[in-house]
């Protein structure tokens with residue numbers, strides 16, 4: 001059995017491949033409790049202990065080493081960690097220092113390109129990232145900005161009175177309360193940013209270049225975008241499964 005993990009800064013997602021070709025998957029916020037996560041996965045795999053365990057993590061190498069230790073101790077499997085390479089499966093990483101590119105971003109780019117060729121990938125996670133890849137598999141780089149929660153908390157931390165204290169029916173309209181001013185403001189800022197980048201990128205990529213939306217806030221942002229996009233919550237896990245199936249070597253975090 002193969003077990004795949006996508007570890008972000010807020011949430012983790014897992015996928016267990018089953019003998020019948022299907023899979024089980026789940027995920028939730030992790031609070032960086034790596035031993036608790038390993039124990040939970042031991043429960044998940046109780047009936048089907050994984051022979052192979054692959055991890056795509058952006059939690060940092062120290063966290064990866066602790067997670068690896070926990071997974072080895074609890075699941076009795078040595079996890080392989082996949083980090084962004086310079087090239088893989090026909091794609092080329094835009095970064096001069098390829099390993100610095102978040103592996104979640106790289107895996108989503110790999111998966112999107114193999115499905116659609118030229119593509120734009122928006123990951124609405126703890127950070128909101130946008131990446132582009134051209135028809136030849138050249139990663140063009142991208143952007144990293146705070147996600148919705150980070151935007152809100154930066155306002156709360158940086159001011160005495162700005163708080164979201166009551167429920168808001170969020171829209172792009174001017175807010176008529178502090179709560180609505182914040183919720184509509186961070187939404188509109190994020191939507192405007194995504195739209196601006198997509199319009200710009202479509203001038204060099206094909207003008208119908210597909211846009212993939214993923215991440216915990218994708219469902220909040222997508223309805224406000226003035227163009228169709230492909231919602232895909234699993235694109236990072238799909239990319240990890242793809243590179244492993246193609247023979248990725250991975251590494252044990254130092």
Ligand SMILES: Nc1ncnc2c1ncn2[C@@H]1O[C@H](COP(=O)(O)OP(=O)(O)O)[C@@H](O)[C@H]1O
Nearest residue numbers: 008009010011029124125126147149215216217
């Ligand atoms: N149930 C949830 N738990 C945590 N974050 C959530 C949840 N639902 C929506 N979010 C939003 O999604 C963001 C996390 O995005 P996600 O893609 O799940 O995590 P990661 O950034 O770890 O990949 C949070 O900052 C929050 O704004």
Ligand SMILES: CC(C)(COP(=O)(O)O)[C@@H](O)C(=O)NCCC(=O)O
Nearest residue numbers: 008009010058100101102125126127
């Ligand atoms: C930008 C990210 C924090 C996004 O991760 P997430 O918000 O999904 O937790 C992650 O891709 C990362 O740590 N990247 C490293 C820096 C870079 O990609 O340039």
Ligand SMILES: [K+]
Nearest residue numbers: 008104123125
């Ligand atoms: K992510």
